[in-house]
Amino acid sequence: EVQLVESGGGLVKPGGSLRLSCAASGFTFSNAWMNWVRQAPGKGLEWVGRIKSKTDGGTTDYAAPVKGRFTISGDDSKNTLYLQMNSLKTEDTAVYYCATHDFYWGQGTLVTVSS
Amino acid sequence: DIQMTQSPSSLSASVGDRVTITCRASQSISSYLNWYQQKPGKAPQLLIYSASSLQSGVPSRFSGSGSGTDFTLTISSLQPEDFATYYCQQSSSTLWTFGQGTKVEIK
Numbered sequence: 001e002v003q004l005v006e007s008g009g010g011l012v013k014p015g016g017s018l019r020l021s022c023a024a025s026g027f028t029f030s031n032a033w034m035n036w037v038r039q040a041p042g043k044g045l046e047w048v049g050r051i052k053s054k055t056d057g058g059t060t061d062y063a064a065p066v067k068g069r070f071t072i073s074g075d076d077s078k079n080t081l082y083l084q085m086n087s088l089k090t091e092d093t094a095v096y097y098c099a100t101h102d103f104y105w106g107q108g109t110l111v112t113v114s115s
Numbered sequence: 116d117i118q119m120t121q122s123p124s125s126l127s128a129s130v131g132d133r134v135t136i137t138c139r140a141s142q143s144i145s146s147y148l149n150w151y152q153q154k155p156g157k158a159p160q161l162l163i164y165s166a167s168s169l170q171s172g173v174p175s176r177f178s179g180s181g182s183g184t185d186f187t188l189t190i191s192s193l194q195p196e197d198f199a200t201y202y203c204q205q206s207s208s209t210l211w212t213f214g215q216g217t218k219v220e221i222k
Contacts, residue, residue, distance in 0.1 A: 045204070050209060108158055
């Protein structure tokens with residue numbers, strides 16, 4: 001059974017940094033393309049970015065609002081996906097979900113950016 | 116980027132009603148269209164993938180159709196547990212985009 005468990009959310013001040021983790025199990029993580037999706041309070045779903053598997057180049061792509069501030073990486077030895085978020089803004093406040101490229105999702109972790 | 120436009124943004128319906136939600140892509144996405152159901156405080160759940168394939172465990176009252184740019188999600192007979200928000204998502208591009216959501220409320 002595929003399981004994705006996000007962690008690392010919390011309250012951070014504008015301009016601060018936070019790293020989210022997504023622990024994966026039930027599939028071959030090293031072969032998977034992985035995504036981050038977020039949802040601001042009361043709003044819709046917004047794709048954040050994606051990392052390809054190392055065998056497919058390991059490249060990343062990001063949505064325009066986070067490009068240059070967020071970095072996606074993965075540790076195949078730990079079956080864990082990361083989202084490093086820097087220069088956080090109040091508009092980054094959201095629940096952050098990790099998701100496989102074949103549409104399995106975690107339960108999300110809340111990030112609140114506020115002074 | 117491929118833009119996804121859902122309609123309506125909300126609707127009120129009664130138990131037993133047939134409900135239809137539409138999603139339009141800004142360019143052809145073949146059949147790379149997925150539908151999700153989301154309830155408050157929960158992660159989205161995949162209902163339909165590849166425009167018309169029912170995800171395992173999803174009731175058969177849910178169905179999807181369409182290809183190219185125009186797609187439809189139909190709930191044949193609305194049940195109490197179906198009151199939720201529904202999103203379409205394109206996966207034609209590896210850069211996903213979502214519709215803005217349709218909230219299905221009790222009439």
